[in-house]
Amino acid sequence: MDLGIRGRHALVFGGSRGLGRATALALGHDGVEVTIAARNPQTLALAARELSEETGARVAAVVADITTEAGRAAALGACPRPDILVNNADGPAPGDFRDWDRDTWVRTLDSVMLAPIMMMRAVVDGMIERRFGRIVNISSRTVKSPQPELGLSNGARSGLIGFVAGLARQTVRHNVTINNILPGVFDTDAQRNHIRGIVQMTGRSYEELWEERARATPAGRYGEAGEFGAYCAFLCSAHAGYITGQNLLIDAGAYPGTY
């Protein structure tokens, strides 16, 4: 399927690894000019080279931390008029809420709520003027299905979801859509880090936890980043102009509700 976005400009945060990289790959395959942003310059440069070789698309890289004003400005300097914006950063670590002080909460809110809101604020009016925009926030299933050890994610990510619910209904008439994707368990570095955190909290073995999480999904396996990338790229496509303000699970049916 041709996504109808050849030649469009995309800014993908976290485009050097995992779900963001897979999204950049899918967009690149469709002829989108992609700028990937992340903090580690080595991983980023390698990813940009590989993505460009694999897709033939023009892939630029910018070292930028989405949680800082300077990082967001650098990203926009490299991609000043994005048609497509994918907001994404590290998720909060697991733990016990008794250990999280105010600074921890503020840092988390900065990362998973305020940074994406600041990015939307910076780009949405340009998208409206150009009558095309696709914004996707990579969130988490935790906003629909709270995970006991992920209180920071359960709580702080929900602020973004609430904000997007209102904004998305104001921009769609200008062909600017905003959606949140809620991944279940995917085989990425973040998943492995998360399990390492649970190992520390429980003393259980990494291998046992890894297998257990895969078995707990109806598919009996982790999602592959490529499956996420294709889904996200569709939401960024010309065909997705009537999908907005949605919180879209990609979790192999792990969420237990009928609706």
Ligand SMILES: NC(=O)c1ccc[n+]([C@@H]2O[C@H](COP(=O)([O-])OP(=O)(O)OC[C@H]3O[C@@H](n4cnc5c(N)ncnc54)[C@H](OP(=O)(O)O)[C@@H]3O)[C@@H](O)[C@H]2O)c1
């Ligand atoms: N994988 C899962 O199963 C899963 C499930 C639910 C939710 N999620 C959420 O989905 C998001 C992406 O997860 P993932 O699995 O793709 O993680 P990942 O494989 O660890 O990749 C994270 C990417 O984001 C970049 N990044 C991290 N913090 C950043 C920041 N502050 N500014 C700019 N770039 C940043 C990383 O590069 P640098 O480190 O070099 O910056 C890397 O490119 C996370 O919020 C995660 O919590 C993932």
